[in-house]
Amino acid sequence: MIQDRLANLLREACLALLSDREHGDALPGDIQIETPSNPAHGDFACNVAMQLAGQIEANPRQIAQQLIDHLPADAVVERVEVAGPGFINFYLSPGWLHDGLAECLEQGENYGCSDFGAVQKVQVEFVSANPVGPIHIGNARGGPFGDTLANLLAAIGYEVEREYYLNDAPTNTQLQIFGGSVQTRYLQLLGEEVGFPEEGYHGDYVVELAQELVDEYGEKYRDVPRDTEGALLFFDLVEDKMIEQLHRDCAAMGISFDVWFSETKLHEAGLVQAQIDQLLASGAAYAKEDAVWLRTGQYGDEEDRVLVRSDGAPTYIASDVAYAADKFYTRGFDRVIYIWGPDHFGYVPRMKAALAAMGIGIERAEFIIYQTVRFLEGDEPLSLSKRRGDIVTIRELIEDIGRDAVRFFFLMRSVDAHLDFDLDLARQQSAENPVYYVQYAHTRLCSILREAESADYLGKVDGDLSLLIHPDELALLRKLADYPAEVLRAAQELAPHRLPHFARELAQAVHQFYTNCRVLDRDNPAMSRARLKLVAGSHIVLANILGLMGITAPEKM
RNA sequence: GCGCCUGUAGCUCAGUGGAUUAGAGCACCGGACUUCGGAUCCGGGUGUCGGGGGUUCGAAUCCCUCCAGGCGCGCCA
The missing domain is CATH 3.30.1360.70 (Arginyl tRNA synthetase N-terminal domain)
Known part of the structure; x- marks a missing residue:
């Protein structure tokens, strides 16, 4: 560089x-x-x-x-x-700009990559929504963000793993509530007069799940007791469907996880109990009032936290401690990035404290909390809650405005900023969307390259880059030369939102060049050849940056 | 009450120590094409960078304080 x-x-x-x-x-x-x-x-x-x-x-x-x-x-x-x-x-x-283009053409799809993170293993854990409903606008934000961040870290030389943590353990109270909701809907469909709990999951999809159970099993589960065990039985009946749905939702966003990590497996392998025992032995945890507490208060948290409830059931912190041990010790990640929704904000200090209590250097863990997405309908903000049922699923959104636009919209804003998502506006803007501006620049370049293949007057002579001195050529060359530093910075700052902005600026330089600098010109083959090289380089960088964002680079639109 | 995020053009947002002009998109007004795709290009901005104080060569950016909005504060996740 x-x-x-x-x-x-x-x-x-x-x-x-x-x-x-x-x-x-x-x-x-x-x-x-x-x-x-x-x-x-x-x-x-x-x-x-x-x-x-x-x-x-x-x-x-x-x-x-x-x-x-x-x-x-x-x-x-x-x-x-x-x-x-x-x-x-x-x-x-200007020679440095021509050198930059030569470098870009030589490196091709690797242009922009570096070895900054050399051989360090980093894990990015994101989405990790409970298997109790579809991914929706409220919790989807971490998806495109985490996926793009992982792409960025890989581009600067880290060995990256994408992970989804599946909170599928029976000790998860949310699963019990959700299972109970399915059970209640099931009984209602069978004609029973049972009231729906206020804290239950109110979404229509719960009714649909219950209907599927009725269709499949009839009255078989009518007499299951309405208690925790019964609720968990109903969760078991729908669990596979829920997980399949999460896989589909992530796939719809263009995200492919390397590992779907099951919380239950931690319990079954005895790792949760082993960590609790170890923390008790080291004095980082202690028993009080029939419960087991972790001394997080000594490591910067407001107070100590319960690891094992007085009824003997471990809390999610116990699982997360075991999970962290697995990440840092067993699998040996040098860095772990946790991407969480705003509801997990208060959880960061206790997690850091827990890591400290385990003797894991907290500089190895980074916690990114993305801010709320509000869904607006007209002027009325709706709070997004799976339990209340007023959700817009990510797949509805994708069907509406397309995956590329969805990813671009979510990526454009810094995760620290609250995001207002007006579906009407998104739909309306999808025609005037910045993502199309960028993609259109790419298709225009493709079009020139296609055209050039049949231009017999070009011959086999190599283009002379020093001919590129038009202001619009120099401006475009400059954007190409800036790209590797931009990738490095976006990755180091964990700031994927820099990419859409850079992509738009790059596209702008392409469009200006396109308008003012005729590339294919039978009367000037030397200039044509030089400009074709710039077209090829711009094509590479646009494709690369769209690739980092997980957005398609179409040849035709 | 405590903690965190946010407050920049009509709207949505970049910029988070740097240069006496603080930027972009959208919206609005006007203009451009006999040749590579007009989903394009060019021109049009009087902003208390929420208010106030401080730090220094220099502050939208760092510190303090106040105001406004959002979120979080469970032996739920």
């Missing part, structure tokens, strides 16, 4: 300058090369002189000038200036 090249030049200049001044220890660890927002300020800029000024007590402009004096020569650096309060601005010859 050109940024690394410039940073290395500056690092050498810093070392030379600092040894002159006997300040060898003042070298900044990370030299930031940034792109000035104002093009008049050069192709790249660096603020290292101002950082140094604080440490060695000298005028930043003077330091900047001295750094420039010590800067090793480099072919692409045309001139370097001190500007403003002490910026070092680099003005490069």
Whole structure:
């Protein structure tokens, strides 16, 4: 990357300058090369002189000038200036852009990838919705986010695993409530006068499930007691359907998990009990009032948390402790990223505390809480609750506006921002959608490449990139050259939402180039060949970035 | 009450120490094509960056405080 090249030049200049001044220890660890927002300020800029000024007590402009004096020569650096309060601005010859295109063409689908994360194993766990209903607008947000984040981390060299944690254990109270809801609907369909519990799952799909049970089994389960065991029996009857549905919903979003991890398996293998015993033995857990508590209060949580209820049933924390042991110890992930919905917010401190109590460095775990999605109908916000039944499923949304638009919409916003989802607006905007703008740029390039195959006047001569000097060509070249740094940054900051923005800017540069620079021209084959190379490079980068987002790159629309 | 997220153009949002012009999309108004796809391009912005205070060469960005909206605070997940 050109940024690394410039940073290395500056690092050498810093070392030379600092040894002159006997300040060898003042070298900044990370030299930031940034792109000035104002093009008049050069192709790249660096603020290292101002950082140094604080440490060695000298005028930043003077330091900047001295750094420039010590800067090793480099072919692409045309001139370097001190500007403003002490910026070092680099003005490069257009050759660096042509080099960037050559690199892009050579690397193809790998362009944008790097080895930053070399051989580290990272797991991204996301969605992980309880198997009690379809994935819907409220809990789907982590899907495209996690999937794209995983793509990004893989692109910068991590060994990535995508995981779905299936809370399928009978100790999960939600399953009991859900099973009870199915049971109640079943009995109602059989004509029994039974009231539906307020805290139950009110969605129509529960009635449909119950109807399927009636169709399949008739009255066979009429006399099952309406207690916890009965509820779990009913959950067992529908469990496979629920899990299949989750698989279908994820597939519909274009997400393929490497591992569907079953909570029940943790229990069956005795791992939950083993972790509880170990925590008791190490003193991280203790017994009080018939329950077992984890000393999370000593590790930053507000208070200690219950691991085992007084009735002997383990809580979800117990499962999660065992699950974490499996992730960090058994499977040996260097980093684990948990992506959770806003309802799990209060759970982060206790999970961190639990990891600390287990002796797992908390820097190895990252918790990303995405913010609420509100579904708006007109001006009325509806709260999304599976239990209340007023849900819009992810598959309804996908059928409505398409998978590509769904992924793009969810990805566009930072996960820290609340997201208002107005279905009418989404439907209406799908024709004026930024995703089509990006995809259309891709199809236009495909169209040129198709056309070029039958253009006999092009011959076999290689395109001369130095012919590319039109402002719209240079602007497009610049976006192509910026791409690898953008991927790296989006991955390091765990910020997939940067991608749709970059993709739109790239598409804009493509459309401008397309409008103002005729590519295929029988009267100018040399220029045609050069521009075709730019078309090929742009085509590669658009396809790559759409690929990272899990959005199709169509050849025709 | 405590904690977290958010507050930037009419609307939806980027920008989270950097450059005396704070950006984009949508919407609205006007314009562009005998050649590669018009789902395109070009032009049109008087914004208390929620208010106030502070930190410094420099703040939408960091700190404090207040206001508004959202979410969370269970031996549920």
